Amino acid sequence: MKKILLLIIVALGFQMQTTAQEVEYEKPNWYFGVAAGANFNFYRGTTQNLNAGLTVPAAFKDGNGIGLYAAPLVEYHFTNSVWGIMLQTGYDSRQGEWDQVISPCNCPMDLSTDLSYITVEPSVRIAPFKNGFYIYGGPRLAFNVDKSFTYEKGTNPSFPAQVAGPAVNEEFGDVENTILSMQIGAGFDIPLTSNTQKTQFVLSPFVAFQPYFGQNPRSTENWNITTLRAGAALKFGQGKKSVVEETETIRPVVEFSIVSPRNLPAKATVSETFPLRNYIYMDQGSTEIASRYVLLEKDQVKDFKEEQVKLNTPTDLSGRAKRGMTVYYNIMNILGDRMVKNPNSKVTLVGSSEQGSEDARAMAQSVKTYLTDVFSINPTRIAIEGRIEPEVSSERKGRTEDLDLLRDEDRRVSIESNSPALLMEFQSGPTAPLKPVQFKVMEAPVDSYVVFKADGAEEAISSWRLELTEENGMVKNYGPFVENEASIPGKTILGNESQGDFKVKMIGTTEDGLEVIEKSEANVVLWGPAQAEEAMRFSILYEFDDATAITMYEKYLTDVVAPKIPKDSKVIIHGHTDVIGDAENNQRLSLARANNVKNILEKALVNSNRTDVKFEVQGYGEDTSKSDFGNKLPEQRAYNRTVIIDLFKI
Template identity: 60%
Template sequence: PSLRFAPSKGNFYLYGGPRFAFNQNKEFTYQQGINPDYPNQVAPADVISDFSDVEKTIISMQVGMGYDMQLSKSTSKTQLVLSPFVAFHPYFGQNPRSIETWNLTTVRAGAVLKIGSGHRITPEEVIVKIPEVTFLVTSPVNVPGDLRVTETFPLRNYIYFDENSTDISKRYVLLNKDQVKDFKEDQVEVFKPNTKLAGRSKREMTVYYNILNILGDRMGKNPNSTIVLVGSSENGSAEGKLMATSVQKYLVDVFAINASRIAIEGRSKPKLPEEQIGGTRELVLLREGDRRVSVESSSPALLMEFQSGPDAPLKPVQINAVQVAPVASYVTFKVDGADEAFSTWQMEITDENGVVQNYGPYTKEEVSIPGTTILGTKPEGDYKVKMIGTNKTGEIVTKESTTHIVAWTPSKVEEGMRFSILYEFDDANAIAMYNKYLSEVVAPKIPANAKVIIHGYTDVIGEEDYNQTLSVKRATDVKDTLQNSVAKLGTTGVTFEMNGLGENENTAPFGNNLPEERAYNRTVIIDVVPQK
């Protein structure tokens, strides 16, 4: 007997087990010849006898390997399988006599013909109910308008440091003394960072990566202003203080800020940490966000309107930006029921010339793609869209639709406004800090009959459903505050559109690879669009 083991799904197998031997005959014959020098000699008679002390039963072991070769059809009642094999029988346990140490060690090769017979089994029919899905393609008209946006961009007061380094990261724009005279806050695009930036957030992140230069420029223009640099490192407060010292040294050496105006502190964790006690998930990303130098100030010249105290945000930067395609201009593909029906789904998008583009696979029910990604250089076009879903049983389900896509084009007249507020990690209560800013700075700038579009976002840390709910709460709080403020001001005809977009990376305003990008994704963006 042996135990068979197949290491893969193929026909190759290994086997091993005990080997039993039963003695059937212990007789021997002893023959003697004659001496060649005496050819006439008569040979002695043969001696026939039995070996003494012969074991009746021998127990040992065997190991081997083989390969099954199917000789008959799988549907045939009689099955024939030829199995070539090789086996090793060690000497262990194979001593045939109890008074001696004879042993037999063998390697054997051969083939086994296996014959079997069976009957056909008709499987019980199981009816699997496939959930119904609907496929909807929404392509905005995207008629070129006359709107361009002036953005009030918040300046995140954190400088993030690379792991195991106390030097300012090369992602930040660092000037030399001779360049300071040419630096202007409203022209930061002159000094671009070395980091590769996504198009949608390129201008905004260029502003952020100039934070040290903006801070140095503002302190130079406001000689009474002071700051506190609080460095935080998981390696301890001493390293955190070295990180803060690097920032202080840059401001002193390059912008000639008196060192007495810049206090420094070191901590093992920031005052508002991302990593929480007892947390076990996504610790790498959370610790990247906690390895930073926070800029604190009580000087009004450096702070956002109506803010004070060490936790107050820095004054935002005005960006007169040429607008990039907004989320609302994207083509949306929605497969209702995909979560339940499909393991994955993808799309084939075919233009009028038969050129096919493939997108996916996706696992979410809704996907948004910029129209220009599909159109390329064409201003517009007609497309056939085939949704190909793979359901939980492996079957393919297809749905088809058609759509007309128009490329979004930048506007020409500068009228719109954009504002943003930032949240700390897993925070939905920044509204308390920004309440006065929203009611006394943003609301008065909303003209009659304007459309106010409010989008809430989160970073990718945490559960998707939780982040979706969090983004809705953030956006709802901002909408409620602005609605109440506009009503109190007596501004009429203002309409509000609000969406929480969660962590959806197709619609996120920034990337999620770096801690500063994730920090800026924890936001609510407010677009004020005048209506004619």
């Protein structure tokens, strides 16, 4: 029997709106600062007549070097606009060295320069995205301040006694005093202060390219320079005051509790007939198959069989949910395998997208391409269609809540077929479900897990973890967890022991790093199956907010499920919903679904003159502690809209 051992109310950080006022500042329009970086200079052309008094024996061609760039800056960003203007004026060095050349006398010659300018660089900038990235471009006006060079001529290595002449330190002749060129660049603004401070600082790494156009330093010869500049700017500005409503920190209630397992007789083996939802859900903004689906390479198809998926379904602590998703995410591989085995079967892939029929057809085409390319299905066996909304839509007219979640479910590719080999028993027509998958598992019931609950943890804390201390002082750690609940098998906690007493610490960490510790004690009893008889499980899926779709499954329940109910047995029927909508309505809906199933099975048994079966019916609504699947993805919500039927022999 479940026993709640701990209920602790802990104050953890949660933001709730109040009427307090806090001063915030808008982003500044004007920025001032300084930019610094390195100029990577590349020389091309011919340099031989250095000045009126010096012409070297051979021409220098290529060279390169790194020079300093440093400049104050000013920027103006237009309000609520991607546009702005920039101005940088400062020191701009184009220094470097030419590649060594050999004179006619077989003497090595070296040339270097400290060529430098005062540069004026106005630019237009545009920030096309919502992040700090921007691009800029504009003219470059440079005024020469240094034109010195150093020239050295070595000796002929064939004459080792020869003495080299002294280095020549002079200035280039015919140097242009003013140069007009251009540049284009990109940068990224990284805020260093928050918008609660009036003076806001920004660090902005940047890179710029200045091509050789217009960058001929001299009026003679044809020496030119191409420069790649890399650096960073540090700038600041003052924002205008804006008043926003402050969120005052009010600590919410988070309920921590422990539920210990029951040691009840149960069936060790479960033979499950698992429904195969015939929808492939597409991510918003994409027409490609989502990465969470299992996609094979062509050379892997020969090794894939539907039976392989059944055998390889995991049986770890995540239980039915992970097994079910492993099967579902192989839906296209299962379909391809079935179509290969049944060469006369055909399908229609119907895409639905609120973006239009063409977008929907593209979604369907991506699935068709996978089946034809990987499984070598003849394209004539697969038709595609595109619709704005599916024939069975989750987004009902007049509904105003949870529209984003419902539209996610309507963005899908539906698999439709009239081929009995692909379909669920006693089903026909384009909306018929695909044939379910059957597998057997050794599974401890969910009631055997030790459940640690932290209701509200997802909203209030960043993570929480557990420390369990045994009577001998040994500590076991579990976590961290980010959801409201963590289930751990009793076997994992107890190891080889049949039961044990533990001191439990639940440690929550808030967003600001605050650690809150609560303590309690727990007794854990290991679950063990009473017998090795096999139980059977069936389940039925529903569309959103639908309790009457059970009519589609009436013949299946009557002719397939009812005859398999053992004599003197118990049928446990649990109805579930997803978390969309009102919790009270979901509770009623889940119970209505479960009772519909019970009524059909009961009627079938009465028609067979059977009165030896007991029924247990529960509606769990959207209770996440009772449902097997999550609610973040559309396929998880689809499998939570279900009725589960367990057949046990008493």
